Structures are given as structure tokens and as C-alpha cells.
Ligand SMILES: [Zn+2]
């Protein structure tokens with residue numbers, strides 16, 4: 001039976017990562033929810049059941065943020081007007097349907113209560129932070145959002161060819177050494193199965209930003225249920241499965257390219273890879289993400305944190321002095337021995 005309000009006090013219930021269930025925001029009563037892992041990936045172009053789709057559309061509504069422009073989806077029981085991307089009260093309802101029904105979800109593992117401490121502990125470890133910033137971390141607003149993404153599985157087989165550039169040091173008659181290059185053609189086959197190539201599809205985060213907080217552990221993904229998103233924003237997807245598929249193939253080839261480079265100890269020139277993609281299937285998946293906004297010295301920063309692992313990404317304030325000192329140190333560390341060798345000759 002679906003629980004939309006607390007049985008003891010009638011209060012609103014929210015998903016609680018700590019209790020892995022629903023918690024009443026009023027009296028703290030806990031309700032257990034079901035976790036299932038039965039949904040498998042499906043071919044691009046296939047339809048999901050109209051019953052599931054209808055239920056999703058009845059229970060969830062679209063909103064837009066008048067401050068940052070994000071489009072998000074909220075469960076009908078959520079009465080918040082806070083946009084969790086920019087942490088302002090700027091949400092207004094839209095007439096639009098809430099779009100695709102999510103199929104799988106990785107529920108938040110780090111609770112909203114723990115998110116700030118987790119973020120502070122992690123940001124302190126970033127390099128080149130100004131001392132003043134590190135000592136008095138600015139007050140940050142933290143918003144919890146499930147970002148929409150497509151996760152693909154595919155088998156990629158590829159043939160490749162190119163040439164190795166092998167460098168050799170030879171000694172001339174007069175005793176001087178110089179480098180010469182030899183080239184050797186290479187070719188081969190690669191075959192690799194990818195299980196979860198994740199392509200983000202949200203408004204407010206791009207693929208590079210989300211790569212910073214990868215990976216997500218899909219062993220902890222479950223069949224989507226509205227219970228998991230109660231009390232959270234859901235990012236509306238802004239690209240099609242077909243667009244995401246192109247990106248997933250591109251990422252797969254990049255991974256294969258790196259593997260080919262790693263296979264050889266010499267650099268490869270004019271590498272061509274001819275990939276064939278087989279058994280492509282996907283899911284529409286929701287990933288737990290915290291958006292952290294803070295300002296420092298009149299500049300505002302947006303950071304992201306993986307709501308499952310706590311990994312953080314995004315730009316942070318950097319101390320110019322520390323970077324200069326570090327650069328000087330490197331120059332001295334490399335330069336002094338060279339100078340010493342030159343002088344001693
Ligand atoms: Zn209650």
C-alpha cells in the first residue's frame with residue numbers, strides 16, 4: 001500500500017537514507033518501503049508499459065525555477081517551492097507532463113543532515129585552498145536532487161591500426177648522442193562489454209561535471225518507486241535517448257582508445273579505430289546528487305557531491321600565493337640540479 005502521509009499524525013513523509021524507508025517529518029515515524037531489482041535494460045525505441053507511465057504522470061508534476069531556469073519534477077505530495085539546484089524559493093508549476101518515467105534509481109545514501117559535514121570534510125582536502133577559506137568555511141546551501149541520466153549497456157568490437165613511434169638513442173662518431181625514430185605498423189582487435197555507460201541528461205550539470213563525481217555503484221540501483229523521491233527534486237531530462245546513445249558510444253570508443261594506448265609502451269601515431277556496436281540497451285536512471293552553493297569574496301561557487309559516495313566536484317577558491325609558491329618549488333626542484341650539473345661540467 002502506498003504511504004503518502006503519516007498514519008499517526010498525518011504529517012508529510014520523506015525518503016530517509018538513514019532508515020532506508022519513509023520518515024514522517026513531523027513525528028519521526030518510520031515506514032518501510034520495498035526494494036526490488038527486477039528491471040533490466042531495454043532496446044532504444046522500445047516503449048515502457050502505459051500503466052506505469054500513467055501512474056508516474058498522475059503522481060508527479062513538472063515545475064520550472066524562475067531563478068536558474070531548471071526544469072524539475074516533484075512528487076504530488078511535496079509542497080516545497082525550493083529549487084535544489086540553486087537553493088532559492090523560485091519554483092512555479094508547469095502544465096507539462098513530467099516526461100519519461102524513471103526505470104531505475106540509486107537512492108540517496110548520505111542523508112541531508114550529514115551532507116554538510118561530509119561536504120566540509122571533503123572540501124578541506126582540496127589543494128591550494130586559501131588558508132582563510134579553509135579555517136572559516138563559508139556557509140553553504142545544500143540541495144538534494146536526483147539527476148536524470150541514461151545508462152547504456154553495449155558490446156563493442158573494434159579493429160584498429162596505426163603505427164608505433166619507437167625512439168632510440170644513437171651515438172655519433174664524435175661521441176655525441178641523438179634520438180632517432182623508427183616506425184612499426186600495428187593492428188589488432190578489441191572486444192569489450194560495457195554494462196553501465198552513464199550519460200547525464202539534466203539541465204544543470206554537464207557530462208564533464210558529472211564525470212568528476214563518478215562512479216556511481218549500480219549494484220545499489222533499484223527499480224524506480226515514487227517512495228525514493230519523496231522530499232527530493234528530480235531533474236527533468238533535456239536530451240533524448242538517441243542523443244545520449246551517441247555520447248555513450250563516443251565514451252566507449254574513448255575508453256577503448258586509452259586501452260590500446262596502454263597496451264604499447266611506445267607512443268602510437270595515426271591510430272584509427274573502427275567500432276561496431278552490438279546489443280545496445282538502456283535504462284532511464286536517477287542518480288542522487290547534492291548541489292552545494294556558497295560564496296567567497298563576492299564570487300559564487302556551485303559544487304556537486306555524489307549522494308551515494310560523497311565524492312565532490314566543481315571549482316573551489318584557490319590561493320594565488322600557494323600556487324605561486326608551489327610553482328617556484330617545482331622550478332627550483334627541477335632547475336637547481338640542472339644548474340648544478342651544468343656548473344660542475
Ligand atoms: Zn507523523
Ligand SMILES: [Zn+2]
Nearest residue numbers: 065068083086
Ligand atoms: Zn533554481
